[in-house]
Amino acid sequence: MPETIQKDSLIGKRITKLDAPEKAGGKTRYIQDLDVQGQLYGKILRSTRVHAKIKSIDTSAAKALSGVHAVITAADVPWQRPIGVAKDHFPLKTDRVRSLRDEIAAVAAESEAIAEAALKLIKVEYEDLPVLSDPNDSLKPGAPLIHPEPHGASAKHDHLKQAQGIAYAGKPDNIAMTFDYQQGDVAAGERESDVVFEDTFHLHYVTHCCMGVSGIIAEFDSSGNLLMYSNTQVPFLHKREFAEILNMDPARIRIIQPPIGGGFGSKLDIYPFEPITVFLAKASGRPVKLVFTREEEFLASPTRQPVILTLRSGCKKDGTLTFRTVNTLHDNGAYTSWGATTPFVMMQTISSLYRVPHCLYHTKAVYTNNPYAGSFRGYGNLQATFAVEQHMDMMAEAVGMDPLAFRLKNAQDAGEVTPQGMHFKSCGLKECLTTAAEASGFLAKTKANAAERGKPGRFKRGIGIASMLHVGGGAKIYPSDGCGTILKMDDFGSVTLITGASEIGQGSETVLAQLVCEELGLPMSAVRVVNNDTEITPWDVGVHASRTTFIAGNSAIGAARKARGKILAAAGKMADLNPDELDLRGSHIVETKSGKVVMTLAKLLRQLHFSDKAELVMTSFYYEPPSKHQDKHFKGDVSAAYAWATQVVEVEVDTDTGIVRLLKVTGAHDVGRILNRLGLEGQIEGGIVMGQGYALTEELMVENGVVRNPGFRDYKLVTAPEIPEMDVRFIETMDGEGPQGAKGVGEAPAICIAAATANAIENATGVRIMALPFTPEKVYRALHAARKEAA
């Protein structure tokens, strides 16, 4: 036993993810690797038409195939309830299909091959309907309706027509959702303006491309309890939602999350395949496993929200912003998922990334027969930032200011409460701006590049800047934004952290373990994390909104502090010392001042457990952040803290081909405080690459409702040689509410790459492109058109 132990801290250290050895060694058992005794394999028959009435479905041949245990259509589950944000989506389609992915029937069979063969035997008769593939067309008078009448318009469903939800009530127009927000008076703002710009920006479809494709196993026990192995990001909310859809008692539903091969927001909603698998399990009386093919993943999992955004903004001669008016058209696709609600986040960027006195914001999410969008890392912020930060550059140029000075003039400060009601208790935006600009040589390069523009030469260099604001202290979108923790200590000084937080590869279990170790003076090896079983773990609203480190972190710290208090009180009693003068270090109890070791933690715990009045060290804590729900005007301080970042992107444009190469990204991120430096770097670097894909290479090509590139050959993720050099700086603003001062950063790094890249291309070529992605052909066309105009 050492005599003394000095204070040491894990905060800011580089800590390897707890699950890294298993993942790197190929030993992690994802849903794909899980099998349940007696399981059948589920497969879904999807529509071959984009928009059509279902005249008839004949499943007799499929049912007759040997090895097939269940074949179901909507007729077999008349009690199915609609899913989705607007409850406009039956898992199995009743009277019509509205997009190419639509689920018509499903099979459970003894092997995937038999299930597939059975699908081929199902005969469907369609009657085609006109296809709406452009949201503008959906708004035209006389446009065909996507949800004209109750889906189950047969007599069988009559009793449901009265109930809520578009699936029962229908929709007399194609407008799925609208958002209207106002602060100040934009007309007054415009009157004060010396410079006004109005432009329309086009944001495209991309999809998450999780390495692990979607999958689920559903199993009923003999008492009718449902167990789902599910990749959901929101297990507790889904328990309730599944209960609603399945008409079950929520208490009878248990969700276990196997290690999840990537989420990025895609697993925030319930998709038809999940209830369908449950239907199959019910129909067959056997566990059913359903895993997507990669092609299915491209066709039938959600996308990022495509947006047509018109931005009108103005400023005074001295660079003061005056107003912004935004109108967006969201292509809602055939059904409504979280994509339609991205305005919640878009509004924040528009109203509050910089100080703007007057803002008007309207969104229409419009039904089409296209794929539908879900939530995706950044949640509308990439789209809003793309427009806002291009206009910032344009206005700066128009009033003769450099892009940095113009931004600094309008940047937020700590203490600010914006007209939308967001309170920036900590705010490192100005420091992010100056740090990223200085580290990259932004101002000098901006000038030098612009001077080279007109000269001959095939390659042009450019540099561009953009900043972002995003929730970093949870987001109060539900009545609570909390998370619970249970912590128990064994006889040997090890701790089991049982948290409501979900791990989707972002490293949450590692950082939570680290925060607990920091409080209890333990090495990382002393923690086990349990975080994937609704029967065991405490409640939480799921992994989204960059909230886990902040919310679950504070919750874990709360539980650890309670355990610490119990341990030190017991140690004080045992050693006859004042507990306030004791500390936990290196798995020992020590005197705080001198570091003198009093006893090992293990010994103390054993004595506690074996004493006649056994006091097991076990604590629980629930953390609810001090944030507020938005009011009906979308005003409110929805997050307990806000994250900030500035990214500077350097590009090389090949004017012969239009190829844009990302040379370097310099990022400055206000993260509150660095907890696990390695995990943080991983998040930022991964986010930058995701932003790069959004900006340059990725595009889900949808033509007349048909996805033309459902595979990695033609859906282009960024490959290793394309990844730029990165110089990432961290700004520590020590947020007062954050766990050890930290703020959420999960979404931040992906948000401003596209905007900064747009500005960099303009700096390189003088050509501004307002539609994504910047594929070689698009850039080449833009340059070519500019050349033609010049000639």
Place this chain on the structure above:
Amino acid sequence: MTALDNYVAPTSLEQAVVQLQELGEVTILAGGTDLMPQSHAGRVKFKRTLMNIRRIPELRGISREGDEIRIGALTTITEMMAHPLVREHLPLLAQAADHFASDQIRNAGTVGGNICNASPAGDTLVPLMVLGAHVELASKPDDTLFRRSMPLPEFFVGPGKTRLAPAELLTAVRIPIPPKGFVARFHKFGTRPALDISAISIGVAGVLKDGKLSQVRVAFGAVAPTPVCGCATEEALEGKKLDAATIAAAAKAAQDEVHPISDVRASAWYRKEMIHNMTRRILEDVSANH
């Protein structure tokens, strides 16, 4: 589900061609890097017999035979890239291999497979064409082994379609050792540096003497149902001094003579633009470096 009745793995060329003749309905498997994804996607149906040709020694190896280099059909892209004879005499092929797929695919994919797959975007095809390659084919319709050979451009009929007879095997490609003063360039244009399918590709070769190009061969990939010769471009270059005017004329001829389609990878217009710009660039490079 693909029902395979039969699997054979002949160990000699003789055995292979006999089996091909006897079994009739045979799918040939080399590296499988085209075949397997195509069958998965349902674009290719396996015939009754699957023949694995990887155990046939006669199909392997790269050798010099007189004035020619012979590359066996089973040579992998990796082997071709590294081979000393290729590096010395046909560096163009090593260069093309270096832009081919990824290491994993190069280790499995073969030259013979690339040729027989007859994709207009096959990356060895354009370089082999401008190097004047012939394919070597073998079959055994009766008691004697029948070998024939044809210039590569004649071999291609359409996407995935060749003049290979049903019971025939491609055994090798033969490439004449280039003469003195020979220059050759290959440019694969895709939108990213790795693991990309050519949006277009261009090969240019000829003998450069006193600033003039002769015996010019030009070929384009991914602009037609098969890789095609650039006859008009060849004409614009043949015997001409490689100056700015010639280069501009050749680039224009190239752009005018190709008739690509629009697909998810590029529009026809963009492909034509790239043919123009890349041809110009290749020629400028030749003129600057010789």
